[in-house]
Amino acid sequence: MGKIVLKQVRKSFGDVHVIPSVDLTIENGEFVVFVGPSGCGKSTLLRLIAGLEDTSSGTIEIDGKDATMLPPAKRGLAMVFQSYALYPHMTVRKNIMFPLKMAGMDPEAATKKADAAAKVLNLTNYMERKPGQLSGGQRQRVAIGRAIVREPAAFLFDEPLSNLDAALRGNMRLEITELHQTLKTTMIYVTHDQVEAMTMADKIVVLQAGNIEQVGSPLELYNHPANAFVAGFIGSPRMNLLEGADAAAVGAKTIGVRPEHLEISTTAGQWKGTVAVAELLGSDTFLHVNVEGHGTMTVRGGGDVNLRHGDTVYLTPQAGKTHRFGQDGKALV
Amino acid sequence: MARAVTPRRKLFFTLAAWTVALLIFFPVFWTILTSFKTEASAVATPPQLFTADWTLQNYSDVWARSDYPRFFLNSVIISIGSTLLGLMIAIPAAWSMAFVPGKKTKDLLMWMLSTKMMPAAAVLIPMYLIFQKTGLFDTRIGLVLALMLMNLPVIIWMLYTYFKEIPGEILEAARMDGASLKNEVLYILTPMAVPGIASTMLLNIILAWNEAFWTITLTTVNAAPLSAFIASFSAPQGLFYAKLSAASTMAIAPILIMGWFGQKQLVRGLTFGAVK
Amino acid sequence: MATQSSRATARLMLAPSVIMLFVWMIVPLAMTIWFSFRIYRLLSPDRTGWAGIRNYTWFFNSPDFWLGISNTLLLVGGVLAITIIFGVLIALLIDQPVWGQGPLRILVISPFFVMPPVAASIWKNLFMHPQNGLLASAAQGLGMEPILFLQSYPLGSIIFITSWEWLPFATLILLTALQSLSSEQLEAAEMDGASALSRFRFITLPHMTRAITVVILIQTIFLLSIFGEIFTTTQGGPGSASTTLPYMIYKQALIAKDIGRAAAGGIIAVILANIVAVFLMRSMGKHLDT
Numbered sequence: 001m002g003k004i005v006l007k008q009v010r011k012s013f014g015d016v017h018v019i020p021s022v023d024l025t026i027e028n029g030e031f032v033v034f035v036g037p038s039g040c041g042k043s044t045l046l047r048l049i050a051g052l053e054d055t056s057s058g059t060i061e062i063d064g065k066d067a068t069m070l071p072p073a074k075r076g077l078a079m080v081f082q083s084y085a086l087y088p089h090m091t092v093r094k095n096i097m098f099p100l101k102m103a104g105m106d107p108e109a110a111t112k113k114a115d116a117a118a119k120v121l122n123l124t125n126y127m128e129r130k131p132g133q134l135s136g137g138q139r140q141r142v143a144i145g146r147a148i149v150r151e152p153a154a155f156l157f158d159e160p161l162s163n164l165d166a167a168l169r170g171n172m173r174l175e176i177t178e179l180h181q182t183l184k185t186t187m188i189y190v191t192h193d194q195v196e197a198m199t200m201a202d203k204i205v206v207l208q209a210g211n212i213e214q215v216g217s218p219l220e221l222y223n224h225p226a227n228a229f230v231a232g233f234i235g236s237p238r239m240n241l242l243e244g245a246d247a248a249a250v251g252a253k254t255i256g257v258r259p260e261h262l263e264i265s266t267t268a269g270q271w272k273g274t275v276a277v278a279e280l281l282g283s284d285t286f287l288h289v290n291v292e293g294h295g296t297m298t299v300r301g302g303g304d305v306n307l308r309h310g311d312t313v314y315l316t317p318q319a320g321k322t323h324r325f326g327q328d329g330k331a332l333v
Numbered sequence: 334m335a336r337a338v339t340p341r342r343k344l345f346f347t348l349a350a351w352t353v354a355l356l357i358f359f360p361v362f363w364t365i366l367t368s369f370k371t372e373a374s375a376v377a378t379p380p381q382l383f384t385a386d387w388t389l390q391n392y393s394d395v396w397a398r399s400d401y402p403r404f405f406l407n408s409v410i411i412s413i414g415s416t417l418l419g420l421m422i423a424i425p426a427a428w429s430m431a432f433v434p435g436k437k438t439k440d441l442l443m444w445m446l447s448t449k450m451m452p453a454a455a456v457l458i459p460m461y462l463i464f465q466k467t468g469l470f471d472t473r474i475g476l477v478l479a480l481m482l483m484n485l486p487v488i489i490w491m492l493y494t495y496f497k498e499i500p501g502e503i504l505e506a507a508r509m510d511g512a513s514l515k516n517e518v519l520y521i522l523t524p525m526a527v528p529g530i531a532s533t534m535l536l537n538i539i540l541a542w543n544e545a546f547w548t549i550t551l552t553t554v555n556a557a558p559l560s561a562f563i564a565s566f567s568a569p570q571g572l573f574y575a576k577l578s579a580a581s582t583m584a585i586a587p588i589l590i591m592g593w594f595g596q597k598q599l600v601r602g603l604t605f606g607a608v609k
Numbered sequence: 610m611a612t613q614s615s616r617a618t619a620r621l622m623l624a625p626s627v628i629m630l631f632v633w634m635i636v637p638l639a640m641t642i643w644f645s646f647r648i649y650r651l652l653s654p655d656r657t658g659w660a661g662i663r664n665y666t667w668f669f670n671s672p673d674f675w676l677g678i679s680n681t682l683l684l685v686g687g688v689l690a691i692t693i694i695f696g697v698l699i700a701l702l703i704d705q706p707v708w709g710q711g712p713l714r715i716l717v718i719s720p721f722f723v724m725p726p727v728a729a730s731i732w733k734n735l736f737m738h739p740q741n742g743l744l745a746s747a748a749q750g751l752g753m754e755p756i757l758f759l760q761s762y763p764l765g766s767i768i769f770i771t772s773w774e775w776l777p778f779a780t781l782i783l784l785t786a787l788q789s790l791s792s793e794q795l796e797a798a799e800m801d802g803a804s805a806l807s808r809f810r811f812i813t814l815p816h817m818t819r820a821i822t823v824v825i826l827i828q829t830i831f832l833l834s835i836f837g838e839i840f841t842t843t844q845g846g847p848g849s850a851s852t853t854l855p856y857m858i859y860k861q862a863l864i865a866k867d868i869g870r871a872a873a874g875g876i877i878a879v880i881l882a883n884i885v886a887v888f889l890m891r892s893m894g895k896h897l898d899t
Contacts, residue, residue, distance in 0.1 A: 052505050054612045071614060073511040085506035089524045098520075099510035146510065156509075338706045346705040353699055354716040357776065361719050363743065364731050376741040379750060422629070425622035433619035441627070443890045446826070448634045450882040452834040454855040455875025458868050459640035482633040487827075489626060514618055543724040545837040563727050574741065577734060581727045592722040593715050600714070603778075604785050605823040 002063065002153035002186030003028045004049060009058035011044055011210075018044050019210040021058070026154075026188065026203075031180050034190045035197040036207035036233070042190045043158055045207070049188065050156050051075050062153060073102070078147035079156040082163065084139045086131035086146075092118070093127040096145045103150075110149075117145045120182075137168045144179070154186035161196065173199060194234050198222070206230050228329040231256045237286060239323070240297045246270075252324035252332055259286065259300040261321035264307075269314025273297065275307050289313055361589070368392070368578035375574040391579035399562060401583060408558035408587070410473050411548070412541035415480035416488075416534050422481075423488040424530075428518060430489070431496035432504060442493065445486040453546045464551050473556045476548060480541045487540070488533055494605055495529030496522070532602020535595045542588045559584040638879065644872035651866035664873035673849045673857055678881065680764055681853040685832045685885075687768040688775060689825055695772075696779030696824065697817070701809075703780075704787050714781075721777040729841035732770045733759065737842075763843045763851035771838055775831075779824045786820035787813070829889060833882055854878050 004026040011019040019041045026032050034042040047053045049060060051072035059068045067075050078099070087095050093114055100110035118124050121141040131139055140160060147155055157176070161169045177200050180187050191197060197204050198218045206213040206221065206229075214226040218234075225231035231239045239256045247255045263269065264287070273291035285305040291297050299315060307313060324332040366382070367375050368391055374384040395401065430438050460479075461470070469475030499522065507521045523530070545560040552561055563584045566577055592599065648660045668674050703713055720728065736742050737758040745755035758766040790813060798808045834855055839845060845852035845860065852860070855878060862871035 050505075050509060052508070052612065071612075072505075072508045073513070077509065079506065079509040081502045081506055083500055083502050085500065085502040087503065087507075087521055087525070089527075098507070098512075102507075102511040102513075102516060146506075150510070343706050343708070346702065347707040347709070350702045350705070350707045350713055351709070353702060354713045357773070358716040358719050360728075360731050360736065360773070361723060363735060367735060378746055380743055380746045422625050426626040429619035429623045433615050435616075441623075443886075445626070445630055446830060447883065447886040447890070448630050449830045450833055450886045451634065451638070452855040452858070452875065452878045452882060454834070454836060454859040454862070454871075455878045456637035456641055457859070457862055457875075458644065458871060459637035462640070463636065482629060485626060485630060539722060543722075545724060545726045546834075560724055560726060563724065563730070566730075574734060577730065581731060584727055585723050588724075589719065589722045592718065596715055596718055597711075600718075600781050600785060603781055604820075605782070605827065 002026075003061075004154060004186065004188070005061040006045075006049070007059045007061070009045075009048060009060060010056045011041075011048060011053065012056045017210065019048070022210070022212060024205065024212065024215070026186060028186055029184050031177075031187045031189065031200060031202045032205060033197040033201035033203070034188065034205050034207060035192065035194055036213075038192055040207040041210035042192075042207045044210075046079075046156055046158055046188060046190045050077055050079050076150075076153040077156055078150045078152035078154075079158065080140075080143045080147050080160045082159040084131070084143040084160075084163075086139055086142055088131050091128050091130055092123060092134070092142050092145075095131065095142055096123075096149055099146060099150045113149050114145070117148045120148070120179075121145050136164050137172060140164065140172055141175075144176070148179075148183070152185065154188060157187065157189040159191055160189075161191070162193075176200065195236060198234065204234075206233060224331070225256075225323060226331055228254050228256065228325045228331075231323055231325070231331075237298045237300070240294075241325075242294050242297075244293065246294075247324075250322070250324055253327045254325040254329070256323040256325065257317040257321060259298040261318045262297070262299045263316045263318060264299055264301050264305065265314045265316065266307075266312070267314065269316040271297070271315045273313055273315065275309055275311045275313060278305075278307055278309065287313065289315065291315065361585075364578045365582050366578075367575055368582045370575050370578075372573065372575045375578070391575045392583070394576055395566075395580045395583060399565060401562065404557060404559045404562035405587070407473060407476075407556055408542055408560075411476045411480060411556070411558050412538045414473070414477040415484065415541050416537040418477060419481045419485050419488045419537060420492075420530065420534065423485060423492055423533075424518070424523070426489050427492035427496050428522060430493050431499075432501055442490060445489060449483070449486050457550060460547070461550065469551075471552045471554065471556050476551060476556050476558070479547050479551060480544055483544070483547070484537050484540050488537055490605060491533040491536065491602065492526070492529060495526055495533070495602060499525055528598065529602045531595075531598050532600075535592070535599045536603060539588055539592060641872045641875045641879075644868055645876050647869050647872075649868040649872075651868065660869050664869045665877070667870055668874050668877060671857075673852055674854075676849055677852050677854040677857040680851060681833070681855070681881075683764060684768055684771070684835060684853055685829060687765075688771045688832055689828055691768070691772040692775045692779040692828065693783075693821060693824060695776060696783045697821075699776070699780045700784040700787050701813075703784055714784075717780055718777045720773050721775075721781075723774065725774060725837040726841050728774050729770055729838045732766075732773070733842045737766060759843050760847055763847060767835075767838055767842060767851055770842065771832070771835060774838075775828055779828070782820050782824055783817060786817045790816045826889060829885065833885065854881065 006022055006024040009019060009022045010017070022045065034045060036042050044053065048055050051067070051070060055068055059066055061067060062075055062077070087098065090098065093111070096114040096117055097110045100113060115124070115127070118127055121144060123138065123141055123145060126134060126138060131142065134142065143160070161172050164172060173196060189196070189200060201218055203215060204218055204221055205215050208229055214221060214230045221230060221234045225234060228241060232241060235258055237259045239258045240262075241254050241256045243254050247253060271291045271294065273289040275287050276290050276296065277288040279286040281303070283303050285301045285303060287299045287301060287305070287307060289297050289299055297315065326332050369387050369389070370384050371386050371388055371390070374381055374386060430442065464470040464475055469478065503525070504517055504521060507517045512520065543560070545564070548558050548560045549564055552558070563580060566580045645664050646660055646662070648656055648658050650656060699717065703710065703717070707713065734742070736744050739745055739755050739757050744758070748755045794812055795808055798812050803811065835853065836855055836859065839851060839853065839856050843851045845856045854874065858871050858874035858878060861867050861874055
């Protein structure tokens with residue numbers, strides 16, 4: 001079980017209100033991702049749930065019980081840290097067994113359990129090594145192993161992949177997702193990388209300046225961003241946000257069109273521009289186009305788009321794919 | 334630097350460095366050498382680096398004249414005792430300062446260090462009276478306490494700078510793993526800080542061993558360590574050099590040998606946060 | 610990274626150290642303040658009573674007082690200057706590619722293990738003694754008059770001896786700092802066309818600022834109360850030439866046996882030490898930020 005409910009949770013450091021007030025319900029078994037730019041309070045929120053920081057006010061319930069004042073050890077949660085936080089003086093086995101030792105489990109049963117976890121994580125051959133002798137990905141798996149053996153009510157991940165290189169990050173993303181499908185335990189995952197959020201989450205919580213901007217499934221956020229901030233944050237490359245006459249024409253302050261929702265033409269279209277940079281990825285081509293009156297717009301074309309620096313292009317948004325935002329940044333329906 | 338070092342350059346620097354090092358070490362070497370000479374050859378003119386009449390006589394004389402084992406034992410008990418007691422009190426304090434720092438942490442640390450700046454001579458009489466009144470005068474436990482308190486700020490500072498290098502996330506991980514504070518300090522912090530703690534121990538044993546104000550003024554016979562032993566060999570006239578050297582060697586040899594063996598360990602932690 | 614409960618624990622764990630140090634400082638200090646206003650002479654125990662500020666005025670009017678203060682500052686400053694300058698030079702030298710760095714370090718660190726009274730007595734008797742000292746013999750060998758170190762240059766000799774004791778400490782801390790300097794920085798500077806001297810001036814030296822700060826702080830703490838070296842070598846003489854403030858207090862207490870005056874001197878010394886401390890902490894504190 002791992003239902004977590006935050007009610008009017010606030011956190012201030014002195015005069016700085018890192019989290020003005022947050023209400024959030026995380027259902028049992030959900031994979032929830034907190035995403036937002038650095039300094040948005042996502043890590044603080046996670047640490048509040050973990051019990052590593054006190055809430056300034058508000059309550060945190062775990063499985064229906066008020067856990068606001070409980071120390072971290074008593075909350076039944078497990079956490080994977082950004083730096084992995086492995087115990088450098090212990091072998092991998094000892095690292096994984098540590099929570100069990102602290103729980104007072106007898107060593108034999110603990111060893112068995114650690115070995116089982118190691119098997120799942122492909123660590124069996126490394127059990128006698130120290131963390132210093134492991135690669136980044138292996139360390140990451142040890143950290144996860146240490147979390148698994150506790151059989152926690154929920155897993156907390158604090159930017160666990162940010163210290164890995166790109167290829168490894170992709171693999172670990174899959175592994176963590178698979179792990180969630182196997183264990184079906186609540187997971188709360190903090191990241192600044194919207195790709196991780198989109199690919200892993202059941203539910204994404206977008207944060208900015210300590211406030212929740214939007215909560216929803218990845219596709220909800222992609223298709224129906226509640227405001228310009230979410231629209232700009234979710235999706236890669238970023239959504240093109242335009243102001244001025246084009247926006248006013250549809251009764252909005254800002255309109256947004258995703259790069260993949262722009263038609264490219266060399267002859268005619270809504271906006272005329274010049275290609276500044278063409279990024280050829282093979283499968284796709286990203287064009288950065290200087291559009292008169294709107295600055296740079298990003299467009300995604302197919303791999304066969306044959307445009308180069310200096311070429312003139314015309315861009316037209318696909319019908320029904322334009323997002324409209326009002327004066328306050330909120331989406332207009 | 335990754336650049337190839339020419340042998341000539343290396344030879345030059347080797348010679349220069351060894352010359353300087355030997356100059357620095359020479360007084361110690363000369364003392365040890367003199368301790369094996371007869372009194373006559375110790376003051377021979379011109380001075381002799383090597384003599385024909387090596388002798389152990391000085392050592393047996395010194396041994397016979399004073400109760401060296403008792404002084405030695407007192408030194409061992411006082412320096413190790415004060416260091417261990419100091420560590421027991423300083424580790425929790427350094428933990429607090431390093432991992433739960435407040436706005437006043439630095440001021441507190443500086444205040445602790447400033448207590449060491451009080452000239453010992455200034456508080457000699459009060460200290461003497463306090464030790465007399467409390468029955469601590471000329472006791473080992475009294476000196477253990479005094480030297481512990483004297484070095485406590487340095488112990489705390491050293492441990493503090495060392496603990497600060499340990500990422501707080503690891504301690505948080507232990508907390509998440511269900512470790513109590515005691516277990517966190519016992520199973521995670523202390524093992525991780527072993528090099529720092531060892532280095533702190535070494536430095537403090539050295540400082541306590543070499544302390545020569547309170548150890549002399551607050552003792553008479555029973556608790557007097559080697560600093561008092563050497564003080565009893567003061568101001569010798571000419572024919573006394575070899576014996577003085579022997580006594581000096583006996584006073585410094587234990588700590589010198591310990592220092593040589595622990596040198597690597599000592600140096601590793603002897604940064605006081607000076608190296609980032 | 611802290612919760613209220615961990616802050617409470619932290620205070621609890623700090624308490625023993627803070628309380629013990631506070632008592633260790635305040636009780637003798639309070640007694641010293643009390644004595645400093647009393648007439649308290651061990652040689653005439655019948656005369657007691659309040660002395661007012663006479664103990665203090667005696668100190669201020671004593672010709673030795675200002676000499677003592679300037680000697681104290683000269684001693685601290687002199688040793689600091691010598692150990693840091695030579696410490697940097699020796700650290701630079703040992704940091705070069707040389708054969709036998711390990712044994713070298715052992716030799717250089719050795720004086721640090723020598724008890725101060727032993728160090729002082731070695732230098733006084735085996736080296737600086739006007740007849741039998743090695744330096745006197747060396748001078749005679751060169752056909753010169755032996756220098757009467759402790760008679761002619763008492764303070765200078767004490768500064769020299771003390772510097773010998775503290776040089777290893779300074780060298781080692783500076784060496785560790787030096788070895789932590791990334792060679793990439795130096796190589797970048799070399800690419801930028803910096804000469805060896807300006808590399809030292811603009812890269813190496815700033816890198817060592819923290820280490821130098823630490824050396825100054827720690828050595829000052831120990832040097833301000835230097836006693837054994839003076840006691841063993843010159844006993845403050847000849848005359849009062851090498852008397853420092855702590856030594857002057859010691860003389861009042863144990864030779865003149867005037868506890869009142871010694872206490873007044875003690876209070877003055879404490880105030881002086883605190884001025885130095887505040888000055889040090891202010892100027893050093895910012896370098897020690899982590």
